[in-house]
Amino acid sequence: WGVTPPLVNPLGGDVTITDLPVALDQIRENVRRNVPGGATAARRRPRVRALAWGLDHGAFPRGYDVVLGADVVYEPRSFPALxxxxxxxxxxxxxxxxxxxxxxELGAARFFHELLPRHFRTDPLQPSLEQPRCPHGLQSEDF
Incomplete structure (x- = not known):
């Protein structure tokens, strides 16, 4: 849950937040506390759904406009499923x-520089001094 859904959702975005089942109750509580109530807001309330990479992604539609992932590259054994x-x-x-x-030690460089480019066009973005992370933009090469 982070800052992204609260920023995207009020702009009219259709937001789905995913995580493993164990985290969903906390995410739902965060949505309840941070998304204003009311009938109009209920239509814009982010959906919270379980997603185990490589297992149940078929239950989701293809071709989202935007996919945002934060701290998703943390276990090399999960890279094929991701x-x-x-x-x-x-x-x-x-x-x-x-x-x-x-x-x-988490293999992030290998994921971004070797594995992702096999399937996506990737563009490393400049990290800021305030956020010394390595954001990457990607677009599919499969289509």
Whole structure:
């Protein structure tokens, strides 16, 4: 849950927040506390859904306009499942922004520089001094 859904949602974005089932109650509580109530707001309330990479991404539509991922690159064994999920969620016009700490022991550089470019056009974005992370923009090469 982070700052992105509260910023995108009021702008009229149709937001789906995903995580593993164990985190969903906390995310729903965060949505309840941070998204204003009322009938109009209820229509714009972010959906909260379980998503286990590589397993149930087929339950989601293809071709989201924007896919945002924060701290999703943390376990090299999960990289194939993460890639499969990104390939499903991203269509030919999708833009994805992934941001994470570039910790060598977590294999982030390998993920961004070797694995992602096999399936996506990637564009490293400049981190700021305030946010010393390595954001990457990507677009699908499969379409």
């Amino acid at each position: 890639l499969a999920t990104l390939r499903h969620l991203c269509g030919p016009r999708s833009v994805a922004l992934l941001c994470c700490g570039m910790r060598r």
